[in-house]
Amino acid sequence: MYELENINIEGQVVTFIPFGDIVGYLTPYTAILFIFAAVFTIIALISKPEKQVDIAFGGDAYYTKNVSVKQMRFQRFMAAACGLATMGGVLSGDVFNFTLFTAMVGITNIGIVASIKNRHILDNAYEYGILAMVGTLPLFAGAAIIVATTGTLSMWILFTPLVTVPLVAKLLLVIGVLAEGMAPVYVAKAEITRAPGAPFILMVHVSSLVLFLRVIEIVISM
Amino acid sequence: MSIIRKVSKILQNQNNLVRVYSLLVIFVIIIGIATLPLISYNENQLYPKSVDMKSPLNPYDRGGEPFEKAEVKAQYPENSRYLGYVTAYLTPFSLFISYNTLYAGTTIVSHPGGIIDEILYNTRGLDTIIETSILFIAFAIAMFLFRRNEKE
Structure with missing residues (x-):
């Protein structure tokens, strides 16, 4: 019923899910991304948080870091929401819908990082929060330019060779996703992976990786 | 200092990333302004928007009879x-308002039982659901951070 005309990049549609005008789909390419995100969401859901031990050199003393149930619960919720938003972004067949899922990934990433009570990490979460909020400007501006110049938002029509999407809209979309997916930079810089509650941090990396791969596919196909 | 060192000195501090990113956004927007003559508005819009000053439901009038x-x-x-x-x-009630004044379109649309925009709630309903989910997640984060120091 629905078919992609250009199948060089991602192959033909395997399945589609219609929600009114928003018709989500899976191709072999996006199906791999979807399964990848789903597996890591399940890992985040069933795993217990890591409790690190710091050993003081030159003695027998060591510190154990504690993770409260409250914090673990919140991080697990945010990790699950992040995974669902990532899967939604992969599944989406509509540009505006995709930008919304991307913005949701950005918000949940802030939530995962901000739940750790450490001054250094919270400073970085604040910086990332500003970046994610600035990033929504090019993200939604890209979608707005696409709808103004082509008159539609559906990827099924935008991917056909008849419709030309302006270069600046593609650039805006890419740098918008770049800002939302910048969280791993902060995670690495602030050494958040060493903070308590490590498995949930995984979702930050997974979501940004998957979203980058998806936005590149969208921009090349348009 | 070589150029790579200069660049990496800026990029190694995560507090500079917002500035670097903002410069990138400005750069892309300048490209956008430069290529503006090549871009034209498509008249054949899927979601058209027109303002009819004579309608009591203005600017949310989507046409049609009850x-x-x-x-x-x-x-x-x-x-x-x-x-x-x-x-x-x-x-x-909203029908009564619409018969009597031309200037209460926003009041009609914003109270329960007013205009139900079918682009928002039917054809693009999934978008509306995600928008509210984003809002709820933001509330959840704010709530968690605000109440974190309370004793259980």
Whole structure:
């Protein structure tokens, strides 16, 4: 019923899910991304948080870091929401819908990082929060330019060779996703992976990786 | 200092990343302004918007008579078979307002039983759901951070 005309990049549609005008789909390419995100969401859901031990050199003393149930619960919720938003972004067949899922990934990433009570990490979460909020400007501006110049938002029509999407809209979309997916930079810089509650941090990396791969596919196909 | 050292000195401090990113956004927007003559507005819009100053539902008027099917454009009409049936419906109270004044369109649309925009709630309903989910997640984060120091 629905078919992609250009199948060089991602192959033909395997399945589609219609929600009114928003018709989500899976191709072999996006199906791999979807399964990848789903597996890591399940890992985040069933795993217990890591409790690190710091050993003081030159003695027998060591510190154990504690993770409260409250914090673990919140991080697990945010990790699950992040995974669902990532899967939604992969599944989406509509540009505006995709930008919304991307913005949701950005918000949940802030939530995962901000739940750790450490001054250094919270400073970085604040910086990332500003970046994610600035990033929504090019993200939604890209979608707005696409709808103004082509008159539609559906990827099924935008991917056909008849419709030309302006270069600046593609650039805006890419740098918008770049800002939302910048969280791993902060995670690495602030050494958040060493903070308590490590498995949930995984979702930050997974979501940004998957979203980058998806936005590149969208921009090349348009 | 070589150029690579200069660049990495800026990039190694995560507090500079917002500035670097903002410069990138400005750069892309300048490209956008430079290529503006090549971009033209497409008149054949899927979600048209027009303002009719004579209508009491202005600027949210989507057309149609109550209890009759209104013309609402959709990309895939086969996916929303009941499109157009509720967009013109008004409660008796909002119908009363619309008969008496031309300037209460926002009041009508923002109270329960006012205009139900079918582009928002039918053809693009998934978008509306995600928008509210984003809002709820933001509330959840704010709530968690605000109440974190409370003793259980």
